[in-house]
Amino acid sequence: MSDIFPKWTNRLPLKIAIGAVLIGGALTAGTTYYFTPKYTRVGYQPIQPISFSHEIHAAQLGIDCRYCHNGVEKSWYSNIPAASTCMNCHNQVAKDSPKLELVRESALNGKLISWVQVHKTPDYVYFNHSVHVNRGVSCVKCHGQVNHAEEVRHEKPLSMTFCLECHRDPAKHLRDPKDVYNLDLKISDVEQEKMGTKFVHDWKVNASQNCSACHR
Amino acid sequence: MRYFLLGFVLLCVLVVSVAGFRGSTSRKPPIEVFPDMDRQLKLRPQTDASFFEDGRSSRLHVPGTVARGSHFEGTPFNTGLIPGTTNGVDVIPVPVTRQMMQRGQERFQISCLPCHGALGDGNGITKKYGMAVVANLHDARIVKLPDGEIFNVITYGRGLMGAYGSNVTVEDRWAIIAYVRALQRSRLASVNDVPAEMQSMFKK
Numbered sequence: 001m002s003d004i005f006p007k008w009t010n011r012l013p014l015k016i017a018i019g020a021v022l023i024g025g026a027l028t029a030g031t032t033y034y035f036t037p038k039y040t041r042v043g044y045q046p047i048q049p050i051s052f053s054h055e056i057h058a059a060q061l062g063i064d065c066r067y068c069h070n071g072v073e074k075s076w077y078s079n080i081p082a083a084s085t086c087m088n089c090h091n092q093v094a095k096d097s098p099k100l101e102l103v104r105e106s107a108l109n110g111k112l113i114s115w116v117q118v119h120k121t122p123d124y125v126y127f128n129h130s131v132h133v134n135r136g137v138s139c140v141k142c143h144g145q146v147n148h149a150e151e152v153r154h155e156k157p158l159s160m161t162f163c164l165e166c167h168r169d170p171a172k173h174l175r176d177p178k179d180v181y182n183l184d185l186k187i188s189d190v191e192q193e194k195m196g197t198k199f200v201h202d203w204k205v206n207a208s209q210n211c212s213a214c215h216r
Numbered sequence: 217m218r219y220f221l222l223g224f225v226l227l228c229v230l231v232v233s234v235a236g237f238r239g240s241t242s243r244k245p246p247i248e249v250f251p252d253m254d255r256q257l258k259l260r261p262q263t264d265a266s267f268f269e270d271g272r273s274s275r276l277h278v279p280g281t282v283a284r285g286s287h288f289e290g291t292p293f294n295t296g297l298i299p300g301t302t303n304g305v306d307v308i309p310v311p312v313t314r315q316m317m318q319r320g321q322e323r324f325q326i327s328c329l330p331c332h333g334a335l336g337d338g339n340g341i342t343k344k345y346g347m348a349v350v351a352n353l354h355d356a357r358i359v360k361l362p363d364g365e366i367f368n369v370i371t372y373g374r375g376l377m378g379a380y381g382s383n384v385t386v387e388d389r390w391a392i393i394a395y396v397r398a399l400q401r402s403r404l405a406s407v408n409d410v411p412a413e414m415q416s417m418f419k420k
Contacts, residue, residue: 015217022224030231039238041246061341064326070383077261088378089330093346112271114264122254153241 037157044154046116050102051151058147058183065139065147065181076128080115083107118152119143126216136174136199140183141166147183163214167207171196174205287386294386296367304364312394320395323388327380336399349376353396354403366393 033039057063066072068081083106090100106113119142121127133139139146144155156162166173174196179185187195199205248254259265265273282288290299292309310316325334333339336353343350351358358366370389373379384392407418 015220019220026224026228033238034235035249037246039235040249042239043241044246045241045243046245047243061330061345063330066326067330067383080262082382084378085383088373088380089342089347091378092348092376093342095346110270112264115262117263122248123256123258123260124253154246 037159037162041154041159042157044118045151046118048116048151049114051099054146054149054152072129073133074130076126076130078129083113118154119158121158124215126214133180134177135203135205136177136180137166137170138173138175138180138183138185141173145183160214164209167209170205170207171200174199292364293390296364296371296389298364304362304366304368306362306364308363308390308393310390316391317394317398319388320391320393320398323384324392324395327384328392331377336396351377354400359400359404363390363393363397366396 057068058065068085069078070081072078083103086100086103087107090097090103094100102111102113105111132142142156142158144153146152146155172192175185175187175192176195176199259267259273261274263273264271268275270276277283287294290297292298292305296304298305324336328336329340331338331340331342331347331350332353333341333343338350338352340347340350361369367389368374369377370384370392371379371381380389407415410418
């Protein structure tokens with residue numbers, strides 16, 4: 001009788017249990033780590049047709065975001081500027097630069113510049129820039145420090161959790177609307193709390209958590 | 217068991233070394249894990265659309281049509297011109313309010329400041345980088361330009377200045393003009409513009 005199950009089988013259940021826990025744990029950890037937007041999106045930095053630098057234009061020259069992205073306060077979509085907007089300066093500045101070949105061509109005969117879109121919510125999500133920027137949510141909250149980017153990079157996950165974290169408690173993020181375009185502004189936590197609470201109260205901010213706000 | 221543990225550790229190392237960490241730079245478009253309805257058959261603005269011949273999903277203005285909500289009547293407010301002529305109207309065709317002035321300041325600082333400078337004297341930041349001929353808005357000739365003329369400079373550009381008609385709305389153009397006039401006035405003012413009881417402060 002004693003030979004049917006050798007002695008090592010006594011420890012088998014324990015080993016199977018440990019194995020299952022390890023594999024299960026690794027699968028769960030791996031999935032949350034690798035299959036969520038924090039991994040899949042953050043860090044996306046496509047190669048653009050023109051090496052346009054926000055560092056030069058926004059930080060060094062101090063051009064306001066709205067000089068180029070002039071739809072951001074008015075519509076859901078923050079437009080990429082037309083070639084004519086670039087040419088307003090580049091007809092005199094660096095006007096023969098080979099890097100601007102495509103811009104000149106586009107301004108001349110209307111050829112499209114195929115900028116690669118970096119931030120892109122799924123089509124079943126309704127997002128709107130104007131509600132946010134006109135209520136004191138700065139670009140930096142959702143795009144990171146674009147103004148210092150040589151190339152635009154996807155800095156924030158823009159997942160549903162990300163949106164909801166703010167919608168649950170906007171006071172931690174709101175600032176004076178005139179500072180929305182100042183991406184370098186540093187606000188201490190205490191001051192933020194005070195200011196944010198005041199804005200939420202004064203403007204009756206209601207950042208909806210209803211599914212139908214973002215999925216319409 | 218030993219082999220299992222070894223294999224397990226190796227597998228983990230392998231996965232991490234192939235897949236890397238969060239936030240590492242990638243040139244490839246993000247993977248959409250459950251792509252079910254992520255991309256639908258609708259056109260997003262400013263994307264390539266092979267449906268149209270010119271490939272633009274944002275359609276250009278069709279000649280002879282007017283977009284909803286946009287201005288179209290040939291009134292001085294919309295064109296800056298005296299009806300039936302090509303002359304600019306002399307003064308802003310709407311009442312100037314404090315609010316409008318503040319709006320004008322904000323818009324001036326967004327759209328005009330890079331070239332004309334905060335003071336409107338033509339010393340914007342771009343001058344350092346080769347923008348040689350930017351007009352000084354305090355120039356006597358420009359001070360005398362009718363408001364409607366400046367409206368048309370903003371809308372269609374002039375000489376080396378490009379058009380801002382598509383970047384600055386009609387209302388904002390008038391607001392900017394009001395602010396430009398205030399800037400000009402600030403340079404042209406004399407002691408006599410100061411209230412009488414305060415004039416002594418400026419006279420030595």
